Amino acid sequence: MDLKQLGYFVRVAELGSFTRAAAALDIAQPALSRQVRLLEVELRQNLLVRNGRGATPTEAGLLLLAHGRGILHQVQRARDELGQLRGSLAGRVAVGLPPSVARVLTVPLTRAFRRRLPEASLSISEGLSAAMQERLAHGGIDIAVLYNARPTAELDVQPLLEEALYLVGPRPVGLAEDPPPGPIGLAEVAKLPLVIPSQPNAIRMHLESEMAGIGCRPQVALEIDGVSAILDLVTDGSGYAVLPRNAVTRSINPSAFVMRGIAPPTLRIPLFTAVSALRPATLTQQATRELIRETFELLHRE
Numbered sequence: 001m002d003l004k005q006l007g008y009f010v011r012v013a014e015l016g017s018f019t020r021a022a023a024a025l026d027i028a029q030p031a032l033s034r035q036v037r038l039l040e041v042e043l044r045q046n047l048l049v050r051n052g053r054g055a056t057p058t059e060a061g062l063l064l065l066a067h068g069r070g071i072l073h074q075v076q077r078a079r080d081e082l083g084q085l086r087g088s089l090a091g092r093v094a095v096g097l098p099p100s101v102a103r104v105l106t107v108p109l110t111r112a113f114r115r116r117l118p119e120a121s122l123s124i125s126e127g128l129s130a131a132m133q134e135r136l137a138h139g140g141i142d143i144a145v146l147y148n149a150r151p152t153a154e155l156d157v158q159p160l161l162e163e164a165l166y167l168v169g170p171r172p173v174g175l176a177e178d179p180p181p182g183p184i185g186l187a188e189v190a191k192l193p194l195v196i197p198s199q200p201n202a203i204r205m206h207l208e209s210e211m212a213g214i215g216c217r218p219q220v221a222l223e224i225d226g227v228s229a230i231l232d233l234v235t236d237g238s239g240y241a242v243l244p245r246n247a248v249t250r251s252i253n254p255s256a257f258v259m260r261g262i263a264p265p266t267l268r269i270p271l272f273t274a275v276s277a278l279r280p281a282t283l284t285q286q287a288t289r290e291l292i293r294e295t296f297e298l299l300h301r302e
Contacts, residue, residue, distance in 0.1 A: 003075060006064075008036055047060055074139045078099055099272070103227050104299060109122075120288075122288070130200050146274050149274050156206060157273070160271040163245075167192070169260075182261075183260060186262055202302075210267060221238060231251055242267075
């Protein structure tokens with residue numbers, strides 16, 4: 001399989017158009033169409049449905065797209081590692097973050113990465129823990145930050161920290177910010193309408209597990225995936241959220257919320273960094289993993 005043809009196919013499939021892909025790749029559209037067609041002939045599969053609106057992957061095309069992204073990423077990793085023999089920390093590092101962590105970590109990590117690794121490039125994407133573990137296995141990302149991760153034959157995990165989870169509600173009009181309200185028991189939280197992510201979100205699963213341990217279950221008012229949307233609905237009076245402190249304090253208007261610690265029992269969830277145990281990490285990836293740890297420690301000292 002020709003890697004250039006594979007790269008062309010992936011670009012067309014991602015952009016949904018030969019015209020847009022040709023412009024992005026700086027190649028003539030007839031030449032691009034010919035190369036993709038040669039790939040289809042070699043594989044004896046139609047990979048794209050061509051129509052007046054663009055190009056859509058077939059079932060075979062979707063399968064090749066999933067493999068192709070990982071293959072191209074691994075080829076780039078090989079180039080990066082060979083380049084590191086010249087002595088510089090360079091190349092591209094792809095990091096996956098849960099949405100609540102991405103909200104807090106993306107900006108400070110990017111700034112630190114640019115200072116520490118000026119010759120390297122960083123790609124950050126969001127996703128649920130299960131999806132990110134699959135992307136680690138296929139080589140789509142290099143490092144993931146995961147809640148409640150467990151080491152396996154395919155996954156190398158390192159503890160990062162434990163985050164306390166808080167009940168987040170709207171601040172009543174006229175309520176002063178100090179003193180902060182006292183903690184609330186987990187059994188009391190179970191009686192409140194909650195705006196929480198859908199399964200298999202790690203915080204949701206952890207909350208349900210801890211509540212089951214004391215013989216209760218959450219009262220789910222709304223299932224919403226996305227920290228910003230959850231906080232907007234809390235402000236609107238739709239219910240309460242259960243989130244880490246930084247997800248609230250780094251929001252657009254943190255003074256709009258009241259946070260209460262949850263205890264007893266104390267509700268905490270561990271975070272880990274994870275890489276594939278089947279592929280050796282490059283020096284740049286090792287440096288990035290350490291940078292994630294340092295950045296998290298700095299955030300939690302502030």
